Amino acid sequence: ASYTITYFPIKGRCGSLRIMLSDQGQEWKEVVVTIDEWKKGDLKKSCIFGQLPKFQDGDLVLFQTNSFLRHLGRKHGGYGKNGNEAALIDMFTDGVEELRNKYVKMIYQEYETGKDAYIKDLPNHLSIFEAVLEKSKSGFLVGDS
Numbered sequence: 001a002s003y004t005i006t007y008f009p010i011k012g013r014c015g016s017l018r019i020m021l022s023d024q025g026q027e028w029k030e031v032v033v034t035i036d037e038w039k040k041g042d043l044k045k046s047c048i049f050g051q052l053p054k055f056q057d058g059d060l061v062l063f064q065t066n067s068f069l070r071h072l073g074r075k076h077g078g079y080g081k082n083g084n085e086a087a088l089i090d091m092f093t094d095g096v097e098e099l100r101n102k103y104v105k106m107i108y109q110e111y112e113t114g115k116d117a118y119i120k121d122l123p124n125h126l127s128i129f130e131a132v133l134e135k136s137k138s139g140f141l142v143g144d145s
Helices: 012-023 035-039 042-048 065-075 081-109 111-135
Strands: 005-006 027-033 053-055 058-062
Touching: 005 012, 035 042, 053 065, 058 065, 058 081, 065 081, 081 111
Parallel strands: 005 027
Antiparallel strands: 005 053, 053 058
């Protein structure tokens, strides 16, 4: 496989990447990094932003999960049919990222005090996507595939 994912033994930030690769019928290699290995610091120093995941497509090395998805989307025809569709895809990606950031904050910083409010507010966030999907003739947020 020309694709390699380097990450910890968790789903975390790579769940969407693995789904996209599977959906496109692509194979990839996983390099699993243990916490002990990460704490040594050598790998961290080699990461541009000092964090994983890391994604390799042949000689291209990327960091930041959404850049992986955009790269693969362009490469495999899943990034819209034109610039307007690509912009809409970016918009929805940012919307999902905003929701994800709220989830991460709740999980790691305020689980006991914030989970009820998060769960109560979640339908408000999801309703934005649902409203777009209800109007979509294709069943997709953007485009027809």
